[in-house]
Amino acid sequence: MTTDLRPELISPPTRRDWIAILAAILGAFMAILDIQIVNASLKEIQGALSATLEEGSWISSSYLVAEVVVIPLAAWLTVVMSPRRFAVSISGLFVVASLLCSMAWSLESMVVFRVLQGLAGGALIPFAFTLVLTRLPLETRPKGMALFAITATFAPSIGPAMGGWLTEHFGWEYIFYINLIPGALMISGLLYGLDKQPPRWELLRQGDYAGILTMLIGLGCLLVLLEEGYREDWFESVTMRVLALIAFVSLVTFVILQLSRDNHLVNLRLLSERNFLLGSLANIGLGVGLFGTIFILPLYLAQVQAYTPLQIGQVIMWMGLPQLLVIPLVPLLMRHLDARWICACGFTLFATASFLSGRLNLDFAGDQLLAIQIIRAMGQPMILVPLSILATALIPPSQAGSASTLYNILRNIGGALGIALLATLLDSRSSVYYEQLRVHIHPGNPELGERLAILQSQLGSEQAALQALQNQVLQQAQILAYNDAFHFIGGMLAFSVVCILITKALPRS
Structure with missing residues (x-):
């Protein structure tokens, strides 16, 4: 079967269309915000629930796994239930699950409630993306994508600061309470903006249940592997090897099923369209950049510079605030400039900021990172809007659900894979650099004797001086690993630049 990839005509959006889109984008914003806002307060939540550090990691992991797993189901469930009924249902579930999270009495209850919250939040993200594709014609779509871009970059940027501030001044429960008012606004906007349509329950009999099952098992095992593999020493663990095998077999089966039948859950044939394939590959690189930066920068500030959660949030915040000024300008630029050049420029700025961050030393902290954060903040809006348009402009609205699923899930998987690789890289490179630096610590080194004498005079004993020196060597090894x-x-961001530059130019409207 060949897929018609010519874009279909869409009538100009009405006021109700815009209200529905804004309500859905608000939901996607809250869903992404809830990842980082919880991470900033994880230590306090673990203490309240009497959970260990390793157990507490499931408070974040359970949400992420549920969020990614539900994305491919969102398009199908939207058709079965009708857009209005589906959107209002998942919005209500998100609000209720948020309230339940604030009332959690044990780790087990928190993980269950976070799974429910992740299932609802994960469905809100592709739903908002799909509304932009199906309700806005190509000439208006950059405005919608600009609004959607705020969810992908601004929400993670302000999450740590907001979570740290709420936890410090009110308590960790308030990081869940803040979802209640936006949730009510979201539900009201969806009820007003979306038309009532009858559900199509008969489609449940025609569902691709083999595809659903293999997708759920495959993605679930893959994400747990990526989330927990580092802690379990990857394939040294029998559990990780079993998860990898199950994920591989399930996902290969899923791909075969999707390509061998017309009644598919996700139309993987969309990847045969050049711009969608290249845009999706660039999106994986973007996922590594977005999720990876949010992962290692707070870790560096906490581990090396001893920053508090609130101080970390204030540094990360500068990755988001300038974007509010840049994002509205991007649709204007796209009227006059080729989207490929804008996107490539954004990726270049983001990559430049990452390379500049790779010059860390003991004196490199929040103040020195400010200019770099602003460069990142300038680049990210120039990526998200043009990249979304480049990837989806030639996709017809009838395939918007599959396009939204693939596009969003690949960015999330890129982010999860990036975090897993970065965690492993930090650990392995720290060990390598530590061994390299230890070579210079020997009795014949005159600089070593001088350094030990200074430390001993400061700390009062030779044993304390030796321990301090060892800590300094370890710290220096960690800094080199962060670089x-x-x-x-x-x-990875440079790879995305290459992908963008070889996409086809879009027709001028």
Whole structure:
């Protein structure tokens, strides 16, 4: 079967269309915000629930796994239930799950409630993206994509600061309470903006249940592998090897099923369209950049510079605030400039900021990162809007659900894979650099004797001086490893630049 990839005509959006789109985008914003806002307060939540550090990681992991797994189901469920009924249902579930999270009495209850919250939040993200594709014609779509871009970049940027501030001044429960008012606005906007349509329950009998099952098992095992593999020493663990095998077999089966039947859950044939394929590959690099930066930068500030969660949030915030000024300008630029050049420029700025971050030293902290954060903030809006348009402009609205699914899930998988690779890289490179630096610590080194004498006079004993020196060597090894991690992110973003430059130019409207 060949897929018609010519874009279909869409009538100009009405006021109700815009209200529905804004309500859905608000939902996507809250869904992404809830990832980072919880991470900033994880230590306090773990303490309240009497959970260990390793157990507490499931508070974040359970949400992420549920969020990614539900994305491919969102398009199908939207058709079965009708857009209005589906959107209002998942919005209500998100609000209720948020309230339940604030009332959690144990780790087990919190993980269950976070799974529910992730299922609802994960469905809100592709739904908002699909509304932009189906309700806005190509000439208006950059405005909608600009609004959607705020969810992907601004929400993660303000999440740590907001989470740290709420936890410090009110308590960790308030990071869930803040979803209630936006949730009510979201539901009201969806009820007003979307037309009532009858559900198509008969489609449940025609569902691609084999595809659903293999997708759920495959993605679930893959994400747990990526989230927990580092802690379990990857394939040294029998559990990780089993998860990898199940994920591989399930996902290969899923791909075969989707390509061998017309009644598919996700139309993988969309990847045969050049711009969608290249845009999706660039999107994977973007996922590594977005998620990876949010992962290693707070880790560096906490581990090396001893920053508090609130201080970390204030540094990360500068990655988001300038975007509010830049994002409205991007649709205007796209009227006069080729979207490929805008997107490539954005990726270049983002990559440059990552390479500049790879010059860390003991004196390199929040103040020195300010200019770099602003460069990142300038680049990211120039990526998200043009990249979304480049990837989806030639996709017909009838395929918007599949396009939204593939586009969003590939960015999330890119982010999860990036975090897993970065965590492993930090650990392995720290060990390598530590061994390299230890070579210079020997009795015949005159600089070593001078350094030990200074430390001993400061600390009062030779044993304390030796321990302090060992800590300094370890710290320096960690800094060098962080530099490598930022260089890796820069390399992935450079790969995305290449993908964008070889896409086809879009027809001028």
